[in-house]
Structures are given as structure tokens and as C-alpha cells.
Amino acid sequence: MSRFLVLALSMLLTGACADATHAPQNPATASPAASQQRPLAGSALEARAGELATARETLGEMQTTLRGLQRRENRKAVPAFEDFVRAYFGLHLDPLLRPEWPSRHPDLMTMDATLRFARADLMRRLQDSQEFERALADIERRFTGRQEMLIEYPLGQERTVRSAVQMLRGRSRWTF
Amino acid sequence: MGSRIVTWLVCATLLVWPSLSRSDDAAWVEELDHAHSFIWQPPTELRAHLEGRSEALGGSLREFVASRADTGRASPDAARRLAIAQLLLYLAHDDSEQLAASVASLKRLRDHLGRFENRYWYHYVLAHKALAKQRPVEFSEQIMALWLRVVVPLEGRYEELERLSLHESPNSGFASALPSVYENITWLILYRTGERGVDRDLDGLSAVVRLLARDRVTSLTQPLRELVALLDGPLSDDGSLSFALALSAARSRHERLLGDVQKTGWTGEATGKLQLTAAAYERALELAETTSGRCAALADTLRLRTDVYASRIAARDDAPGADATLEVPGSPERAIEVYAEMAGARGEGWPELGFHAASHQDYLSAMEALWRQIQHSLLMQAEYQLSRAVAGGRHAGRDARRASTTYGSFLEFFDRHAPASGSDGVSESAHFAAFRAALGVGHALLEATPEPRQTEIDHGILHYQRALQLFPFDRVLWTSFAAALGRHGREGAYAELGREIAERVRRSNSVDSWIDAAEPAAAKIEALRSGLSDSFTTMYMGFAQAAGLGKLEGDLEVLRARRDEVAAQVDRLTQKREQVIASTWIPASPAEPEGIQTASPEPTAPSLPDLETVARELAAASQRLERIDEHILARSRALPLYRQTLESDDLRLELLREDHPLHRLLRRMYQEGRS
Numbered sequence: 001m002s003r004f005l006v007l008a009l010s011m012l013l014t015g016a017c018a019d020a021t022h023a024p025q026n027p028a029t030a031s032p033a034a035s036q037q038r039p040l041a042g043s044a045l046e047a048r049a050g051e052l053a054t055a056r057e058t059l060g061e062m063q064t065t066l067r068g069l070q071r072r073e074n075r076k077a078v079p080a081f082e083d084f085v086r087a088y089f090g091l092h093l094d095p096l097l098r099p100e101w102p103s104r105h106p107d108l109m110t111m112d113a114t115l116r117f118a119r120a121d122l123m124r125r126l127q128d129s130q131e132f133e134r135a136l137a138d139i140e141r142r143f144t145g146r147q148e149m150l151i152e153y154p155l156g157q158e159r160t161v162r163s164a165v166q167m168l169r170g171r172s173r174w175t176f
Numbered sequence: 177m178g179s180r181i182v183t184w185l186v187c188a189t190l191l192v193w194p195s196l197s198r199s200d201d202a203a204w205v206e207e208l209d210h211a212h213s214f215i216w217q218p219p220t221e222l223r224a225h226l227e228g229r230s231e232a233l234g235g236s237l238r239e240f241v242a243s244r245a246d247t248g249r250a251s252p253d254a255a256r257r258l259a260i261a262q263l264l265l266y267l268a269h270d271d272s273e274q275l276a277a278s279v280a281s282l283k284r285l286r287d288h289l290g291r292f293e294n295r296y297w298y299h300y301v302l303a304h305k306a307l308a309k310q311r312p313v314e315f316s317e318q319i320m321a322l323w324l325r326v327v328v329p330l331e332g333r334y335e336e337l338e339r340l341s342l343h344e345s346p347n348s349g350f351a352s353a354l355p356s357v358y359e360n361i362t363w364l365i366l367y368r369t370g371e372r373g374v375d376r377d378l379d380g381l382s383a384v385v386r387l388l389a390r391d392r393v394t395s396l397t398q399p400l401r402e403l404v405a406l407l408d409g410p411l412s413d414d415g416s417l418s419f420a421l422a423l424s425a426a427r428s429r430h431e432r433l434l435g436d437v438q439k440t441g442w443t444g445e446a447t448g449k450l451q452l453t454a455a456a457y458e459r460a461l462e463l464a465e466t467t468s469g470r471c472a473a474l475a476d477t478l479r480l481r482t483d484v485y486a487s488r489i490a491a492r493d494d495a496p497g498a499d500a501t502l503e504v505p506g507s508p509e510r511a512i513e514v515y516a517e518m519a520g521a522r523g524e525g526w527p528e529l530g531f532h533a534a535s536h537q538d539y540l541s542a543m544e545a546l547w548r549q550i551q552h553s554l555l556m557q558a559e560y561q562l563s564r565a566v567a568g569g570r571h572a573g574r575d576a577r578r579a580s581t582t583y584g585s586f587l588e589f590f591d592r593h594a595p596a597s598g599s600d601g602v603s604e605s606a607h608f609a610a611f612r613a614a615l616g617v618g619h620a621l622l623e624a625t626p627e628p629r630q631t632e633i634d635h636g637i638l639h640y641q642r643a644l645q646l647f648p649f650d651r652v653l654w655t656s657f658a659a660a661l662g663r664h665g666r667e668g669a670y671a672e673l674g675r676e677i678a679e680r681v682r683r684s685n686s687v688d689s690w691i692d693a694a695e696p697a698a699a700k701i702e703a704l705r706s707g708l709s710d711s712f713t714t715m716y717m718g719f720a721q722a723a724g725l726g727k728l729e730g731d732l733e734v735l736r737a738r739r740d741e742v743a744a745q746v747d748r749l750t751q752k753r754e755q756v757i758a759s760t761w762i763p764a765s766p767a768e769p770e771g772i773q774t775a776s777p778e779p780t781a782p783s784l785p786d787l788e789t790v791a792r793e794l795a796a797a798s799q800r801l802e803r804i805d806e807h808i809l810a811r812s813r814a815l816p817l818y819r820q821t822l823e824s825d826d827l828r829l830e831l832l833r834e835d836h837p838l839h840r841l842l843r844r845m846y847q848e849g850r851s
């Protein structure tokens with residue numbers, strides 16, 4: 001009985017300490033800036049820019065990897081990697097792209113749009129036509145009136161939003 | 177009241193569970209909370225680390241584990257620490273029971289994965305379990321989960337702390353462990369997979385590896401960079417991580433083997449390691465799905481082959497009776513097939529050979545890299561065979577003929593691909609290598625074969641001649657050529673065969689422009705060209721080596737002295753002839769009137785034959801003098817030229833350097849000769 005109590009106490013104490021200094025339970029909310037619905041400024045804005053840059057890097061490597069796996073028809077690795085990509089979207093990228101304001105913020109909108117195109121391109125490669133169409137529609141809605149804005153699509157190549165949409169639609173024949 | 181209960185509970189703890197109060201336990205707790213910073217060490221180092229800590233802390237990790245093992249309802253922290261301790265014991269002692277125990281301890285963490293630290297160890301231990309069970313896909317999933325659930329969320333937090341210079345603060349939580357997390361993931365993928373024999377179906381981790389290589393890792397930077405080069409560079413298997421890891425592991429074995437052989441020579445242990453290294457390369461080759469991958473694996477296998485032959489030559493393993501049973505890995509023939517495939521697709525279709533992400537220049541570089549390894553391995557093998565032949569013994573003839581065949585294989589490869597390619601995909605030193613191979617065939621058949629057949633002699637002479645065509649600036653070869661012709665009774669052919677090659681050099685525009693532009697070694701090339709333009713010097717280059725320059729200069733002095741003698745003789749004879757003519761009695765003209773008497777009839781009138789003799793001797797001496805003058809003139813001109821050619825003897829050695837600019841001239845001359 002006493003031993004049970006000791007254990008219970010120690011668990012309680014360590015749990016309390018952990019809560020004070022460690023991460024929240026839900027990984028999706030791991031980055032507090034991610035779900036901010038109102039425009040950020042100062043160091044928070046800087047942090048958001050950093051997060052977007054890291055996401056761009058991650059998406060780039062994901063594209064490279066998925067291209068290679070699909071080209072080599074790697075049947076074992078492709079499903080696991082596709083799950084990885086989807087999980088990354090669900091846990092990190094989508095919360096980051098959910099707010100409207102970064103798409104209009106002068107310091108972030110180019111990167112914001114670039115990430116959306118990269119994400120849509122990955123959806124195309126994952127053959128998720130519904131999500132792909134949704135992503136394209138979202139891009140067109142968010143960037144209405146800014147069709148001539150220069151963004152990166154494919155990553156590393158600059159073109160206008162209009163041209164990138166056309167290119168992406170042209171590629172959406174589900175052939176790779 | 178509440179505080180009394182707590183006090184009572186704490187006291188009960190101390191009574192019921194004495195181990196919790198021990199100072200070594202507390203110290204181990206601290207140690208285990210920082211295990212992420214040292215767990216990556218190889219088993220030997222990890223054991224030493226744990227033993228060192230055991231001494232310092234006054235109790236071993238095993239004792240710590242034993243004291244905690246029965247705490248079935250321990251706190252998540254205690255469960256995590258126990259799992260870490262068990263994992264450490266597994267890694268240090270390869271004790272699979274400890275891994276199973278660690279996994280069991282983790283079960284208690286399942287409901288407490290909100291903490292990054294718990295989450296990290298949870299996936300990390302399960303990744304080890306997947307490796308131990310040889311389940312690559314499961315391993316990949318654990319690493320991906322670790323990346324998504326620990327690394328990505330921590331990165332933002334770490335950057336924030338770093339901006340505030342708080343990333344190393346003890347209160348910054350597990351975020352401060354992020355650099356170690358990167359290192360540990362890298363270590364797992366880079367080394368642990370190979371150690372556990374997991375070498376396929378890892379391609380899904382390519383993205384993680386590429387992300388790690390983007391300035392996230394500090395201590396394993398170089399191996400990680402090399403891995404990414406094998407993943408994305410021109411010599412890769414179109415992005416396959418499994419292939420890149422296999423080739424990287426084989427390369428590491430290769431490097432270690434060379435170090436061992438340098439220290440101990442070819443011991444039984446080294447031979448065993450060679451077989452393992454060869455098997456590792458073979459495994460990479462099996463994993464390669466594209467021509468690009470096969471090209472990379474074969475190039476490295478041939479590098480191993482070259483290193484084996486080189487080390488055996490260096491170890492004087494060529495002596496008769498020395499152990500020649502060592503099996504040498506690699507197959508130049510397979511590499512030549514792959515090269516031919518790549519050469520065929522050089523114009524179009526090359527991206528389909530696994531070069532989708534590469535430029536055309538990268539493709540050509542890959543071809544060139546493969547060429548270089550084919551070249552090195554064949555020449556080194558032939559040199560080894562030749563060195564065995566030269567060392568003598570019962571099998572000298574067999575070894576010499578084998579050397580000739582191996583050199584011939586390279587020449588065949590060269591003839592098949594060099595002419596068609598211009599300079600694309602051919603190693604810079606290919607033409608000099610062809611020279612070495614032709615020279616080698618000649619040397620093997622004409623010098624090293626004890627009793628060559630007539631066809632072998634003809635073949636050898638032909639190859640010496642070919643060697644001179646490829647690299648006419650090798651003065652020593654001119655001598656070998658003449659000596660070989662002489663040995664087989666064909667020295668008379670030297671002048672004619674030599675003249676033809678010399679003529680090509682004299683007329684070569686490439687040589688002209690090389691000299692005019694004062695390119696590297698231009699002075700030596702000019703000296704040799706001048707030498708080859710002079711038939712006397714060409715003869716000296718062939719036959720004067722044995723006599724030496726001193727003797728030639730001495731001979732010239734002798735000739736000059738002889739000239740003086742002959743000149744004096746000519747003078748004497750000229751005088752004599754004049755005297756004879758002057759004193760010659762001229763009989764009166766039959767038409768002279770009778771009664772007229774000459775004043776003094778000539779008392780010493782010579783006979784006509786005397787005059788003829790003097791005149792003949794004079795003519796002969798004059799001719800001799802003329803010939804001697806011609807010889808003196810020719811030798812005076814040729815000797816300095818010959819002396820200059822001797823100063824270029826080191827060109828052959830210089831050209832062993834692959835990046836020597838002179839290789840360009842050889843290539844141009846070869847192309848010029850073909851056009």
C-alpha cells in the first residue's frame with residue numbers, strides 16, 4: 001500500500017515538473033505561432049518567417065525524395081513516405097498555412113504562396129485529386145488580384161502566380 | 177494535515193525503497209537525463225564511458241537497472257530513465273535482453289507522450305528494436321515519427337531559445353537536446369543500420385537525411401555530406417538511400433582495410449577484411465537499380481582492386497614464391513560493359529540511366545570517373561603481373577604473357593571508346609595510359625618473356641612503335657625500342673620506323689602551338705622536337721644510351737684530332753703534288769729546231785706514276801677530310817640537341833600525375849594523328 005502511494009506521489013511530482021517546463025500534449029500546437037489568426041509583428045513575425053523557410057526546405061526535400069521513390073517504383077518505401085508527407089501536412093504545414101493573414105502580409109506572402117504551390121504539387125504526386133483541386137482553388141482565392149506576383153514554382157524557379165497555376169493545372173494529368 | 181501526509185509518504189519511501197535515497201541513483205538519474213549526448217558512441221567507447229561513470233558514481237548501471245526493474249508502476253520519468261539505462265546496456269554489450277526490457281519499460285510511457293523527451297526516447301528505442309528485428313520499413317516509420325513529433329516542433333522552439341541565447345540553459349527543457357537528437361538520428365541511419373545488416377527499403381528516409389545535411393549536424397558533417405553526395409550526386413543510384421548507405425559502408429571498410437594493410441601487410445586477418453570489403457561493394461552493386469548506381473559501385477570496386485595490386489607491389493609480393501593466392505575483387509569487364517552502355521547513351525537517353533537529377537556534364541564526369549578506375553585497375557594489375565615476371569621464377573613467361581594480355585585489354589578499351597568520344601567521358605590521362613599499356617605489351621613480350629615466339633616479337637615491336645606514336649617525347653623508350661630491335665636482329669629498321677614518328681612530331685601543329693604558347697613543359701617538348709628533327713640525334717636517342725654522353729663528346733674530340741691529322745696529311749700531299757708538278761721534266765717540243773740546246777737538262781725528273789700516286793693519295797685524303805668535316809658538323813649539331821633531350825627524361829614520371837597539363841597535348845596529337 002505504502003509502495004503504491006510512493007509511486008503515485010512520485011508520478012504526480014514528476015508530472016507536475018514536466019508540465020512546467022515541457023511541451024504541450026498536442027504536437028500540432030507545438031508551435032504557438034502556427035495557429036495565430038492575427039498578424040504577427042516583431043520577433044514573432046521573424047519566427048514565423050523562419051518556420052516558413054524551414055517548411056520550404058522540408059517540402060523541397062520531400063519532393064525530391066518522392067520523385068525518386070516513384071521513379072524507381074519503390075513499392076515498400078512509397079506508402080510509408082506518403083504517410084510521412086501527409087502527417088507532416090496535418091501536424092505542421094496545414095496549421096502554419098491555415099491563417100489568412102500571411103497570404104497578405106508583404107513580408108510573408110511570397111513564401112506563403114510558394115509553400116502552397118509546393119504542397120499542391122506534392123498532392124498531385126500523391127494522386128490526391130480532391131485535395132489538389134482544393135489547394136489550387138484556395139490559392140486562386142487567396143491571391144485574387146495578385147496573379148502577377150512572383151513566387152517559386154517549382155521550387156527554385158521563379159514565375160508569376162498565374163503562370164504557376166497554369167503550369168500546375170497542366171501537370172495535373174496524373175501522369176508522372 | 178496535507179503536509180503531514182506528504183511527509184509521511186516521503187518517509188515511507190525512504191523506508192520501503194532504500195535504493196531511491198542512494199546518491200549513486202540520483203547521479204545516474206542525472207546521467208540518464210543526458211544520455212542523448214553520449215548514447216551514439218560505438219560499443220567500446222560506450223562501455224568505457226559507462227564504466228568510468230560507474231566508478232565515479234560508486235555504482236554500476238546494471239545495479240541501477242536492477243534496483244529499478246521491479247518498479248512496475250513507476251513514474252513516466254522513472255520508466256523513461258529505466259528504458260534509457262536498458263538501452264545503454266544493450267548498446268554497450270549487445271545484450272538483446274536489455275533491448276527487450278527497454279521496450280517493455282517504454283510501454284509505461286505510452287500515455288505520457290506529450291513530453292518531447294518521452295516521445296523522443298519512445299521512438300528512439302523502437303527504432304533500435306526495428307533494427308534488431310531487421311525491419312527496415314518499421315525503422316523508417318519510427319524515424320519519420322521521431323522527426324515529425326519531436327524534431328519539427330522542437331526546431332521552432334530551439335530557434336526561439338537560440339535567438340535569446342537560452343538554448344543551452346538548463347531550464348530550456350528538451351529543446352536544448354535538439355543538436356544531440358540530430359546527431360543520434362544521423363548516427364542511427366548512417367552507422368547503426370549497417371551494423372545491424374539493414375540495408376534495403378530505407379529509401380523513404382532520404383528526405384530526413386537531406387534535411388539533416390542542411391547544417392543541422394555538427395560532428396558527423398563529413399560522412400553525412402559524403403552520403404548525400406552518394407544520394408544526389410552524379411555517382412548515385414538515382415536517389416536511393418539504401419544504395420548510398422551500402423556504398424558508404426563499403427567505402428568505410430575499404431579505408432579501414434588500407435590502414436590495416438599499411439600497418440600489418442596482407443595477414444590472414446587483412447585478407448578476411450578484404451573479402452568483407454569486396455562483399456560490401458558487391459552488395460552495393462546488387463542494390464543498384466540504375467546504370468548510374470552500377471557505375472558508382474563498379475568504380476569503387478575497381479578502386480579496391482587497384483589498391484590491392486598497388487599494396488602487393490609495394491610489399492614486394494611479386495617475388496617468386498610469394499603468396500599469389502589472394503583473390504582480388506572487382507571485374508573490369510563488367511565495368512567496361514557499363515561504360516559502353518553509358519557511351520551509347522551519351523548523345524541522348526542518358527537521363528534514363530539514373531541521371532534524372534544530373535546535368536549532362538555530370539553524366540560525362542561519371543563516365544570519366546569510371547574510365548579512370550578501369551584504367552587504373554587494368555594498368556596496376558598488369559604492372560603487378562609484369563613485376564612478377566621480371567622477378568623471374570618458373571612462371572616468368574606465363575606472368576609476362578598475362579601482363580601483355582591485361583595491358584592489351586586496356587588498349588582494346590581505349591581503341592573502342594577514345595576515338596569516338598573526342599574528350600567527352602574519357603579521363604584526362606587516357607592517352608598517356610594507352611602509351612603505358614602499349615609500352616607494357618612491348619616490355620612484357622620483348623624483355624620479360626624468356627623465349628618469345630616470332631609472332632610475339634613482331635607484336636612487341638609493333639606495340640613499342642605504337643607507344644612512341646602515342647607519346648614520342650619519352651626518350652628512354654627510343655632507347656628501349658632500338659635495343660629491342662637490336663636484340664631480335666632488326667636494328668636496321670630503327671631508322672625508318674623512327675623517322676616516320678619523328679616526322680609526325682616535326683609537322684604537328686599541336687606541338688607547334690604548344691611551344692608557341694609557352695604551355696607547361698614547352699621547353700622540354702621543344703628540345704625533343706628539335707632532337708627528333710635531326711636524324712643524327714634520333715640515332716643517338718636510340719643507340720647512344722649505352723655509350724653515354726661523355727663517350728660521344730670524347731669521340732668528337734678524337735674525330736677533331738683525326739681531322740687535324742687528315743688535314744695535315746692533305747696539306748702535305750698538296751705540297752708534294754706541287755713539288756712534283758714543279759719539278760716535273762717537260763720534254764722539248766718535238767717541233768723545236770735542231771741545234772738549240774737547253775741550258776741544263778733536268779737531272780731529277782720524276783716518273784709519271786709518282787705524280788699519279790700523289791694525286792690519288794691527295795684525293796683520298798681530301799675525301800676523308802670532307803667526310804670527317806661532315807661528321808664533325810653533324811655531331812656538333814646533334815650532340816647539344818641530344819644533351820637537351822636527356823634533360824627531359826623525367827617527363828614520363830611527371831605524366832604519372834593525372835592532372836599534368838601535358839596530357840592535353842597528347843590528346844590533341846592523338847586526335848590530330850587520326851584526322
